[in-house]
Amino acid sequence: MHDIMTKINNSTIQHGLRNNRIYLMHLNKKDVPEIIFELDDLAKKNSYTKIFAKIPYSSLRAFLKNGFGIEATIPHFFQGKEDCIFASKYFDVKRSCTNNADLNKKVLENAFMKVKLPLEGENVFLDNAFLFRKSVPGDALQMTKLYSQVFDSYPFPIFDPQYIKQTMISNVIYFGIWKESELIALSSCEMDLENKNVEMTDFAVHPEYRGYNFSYFLLTQMNKEMQKLQFKTAYTIARSISYGMNATFAKSGYTFSGTLVNNTQIGGKIEDMNVWYKSLQ
Secondary structure (H helix, E strand, C coil): CCCEEEEECCEEEEEECCCCEEEEEECCHHHCCHHHHHHHHHHHHHCCCEEEEEEEHHHHHHHHHCCCEEEEEEEEEECCCEEEEEEEEECCCCCCCCCCHHHHHHHHHHHHHHCCCCCCCCCCCCCCCEEEEECCHHHHHHHHHHHHHHCCCCCCCCCCHHHHHHHHCCCEEEEEEEECCEEEEEEEEEEECCCCEEEEEEEEECHHHCCCCHHHHHHHHHHHHHHHCCCCEEEEEEECCCHHHHHHHHHCCCEEEEEEEEEEEECCEEEEEEEEEEECC
């Protein structure tokens, strides 16, 4: 059972036992500061161990005053103007402490080395044996099959074809690579149309096709597409222990912003996540 998305007044949250947290996904400034106390009450009622909030800088003081701390920052996130703060509050000391500090450090060191390599647009090719295109609703079954081959668990219901179709008609563009009729790589742009930012997410490569730099190719195409659509800021929330994904974003010119500790149920357990961002202007 996935965590549910719902509203508190004019703001959108996701919460549930799967991630054992509340995620304040979209904050309406009019709800501050009252929403902070409602989030606290909901967390205590359900014994959640973390509240994770994505908020504009102008609302930060109220959250800091009520026990939140800053884990990452993205400049010019809201309409290319106001910064975004990823702020968290913990209700369990154990959850506030990473279990992978040494590995996280090694992954980031490896990623930072990739910054010295060619940036996007250089040496990015797809062999003629493969086909790249945007996904359509008719691909939903193939997409969920690939996601289930790659992930043991995921914070959103990407194993459900109806969910995939629903997101396609709202605010998500999926990009895929095929080998003949088989979908072998996939990613998505989750667009915030109002605030002109976009999350580069849902990367999955079939286990038999690792090492082809498909994620890097997909991200390059995604960056170009979002620039055409005049989005201002791109970002991702990547698994902190993934050498491949962190290196991909570093090589593509993204800036590391911080680590969200014990944040997301993915790959079968709750993991740390790294935030990376890039200006598309």
